[in-house]
Amino acid sequence: MSIALKTALAYHSAWAHQDLDEAMTHIADDIICDAPAGRLEGAPAYRAFMAGFVAILKSTTVLAAFGNDTTALIMYDTSTHPVPSAPGAELVTVLHDRITYSRFLFDRLPFAQARQPTT
């Protein structure tokens, strides 16, 4: 398995077990993450975002994962408290066993609807 894919899957496995400390060992201090709501810069901002997500996470399964030496692409499904099926995809760049960049994609609409049932 490629180094980037191994790192991406180890990171996924850690947050799948809601272990943020372990998850962050796979994240570079200067990570940049382009998420649906905008750019997150640096490990503290990234951890704060993940903490919010892990708090509502029930379970997750990997649907597919591919990678080469520097890049991995993974798609997974998640079950969360507000949204029963909330799949996500991450395209990550890995350097020295750490994720330095993540392009992160999921559908925010059902989460927005769960917060505001009238919209």
Place this chain on the structure above:
Amino acid sequence: MSIALKTALAYHSAWAHQDLDEAMTHIADDIICDAPAGRLEGAPAYRAFMAGFVAILKSTTVLAAFGNDTTALIMYDTSTHPVPSAPGAELVTVLHDRITYSRFLFDRLPFAQARQPTT
């Protein structure tokens, strides 16, 4: 390049050029697509969905693409008339050079916001 990846990229290239007829040559008659709004079944339903998307498409670029003999995973960005940057990811199963299943992911929220500026 793997057969599944070749098919997924040929399909992407066709709709990138807004050529729905060419795009549909890569789609199985009995395609099943799990999209954010729900399941699409069969080529006519899938084509109708794609026609709506291609009508608002300005451009698209592949961010990453991987695959093996039967499966491909691709992430791309798109620029559309209502939403300047609307990335998507597709996990496809390919049989006999045609996409038979697609798990399709994008963020619907900015499209909903573009339709209803007050929400």
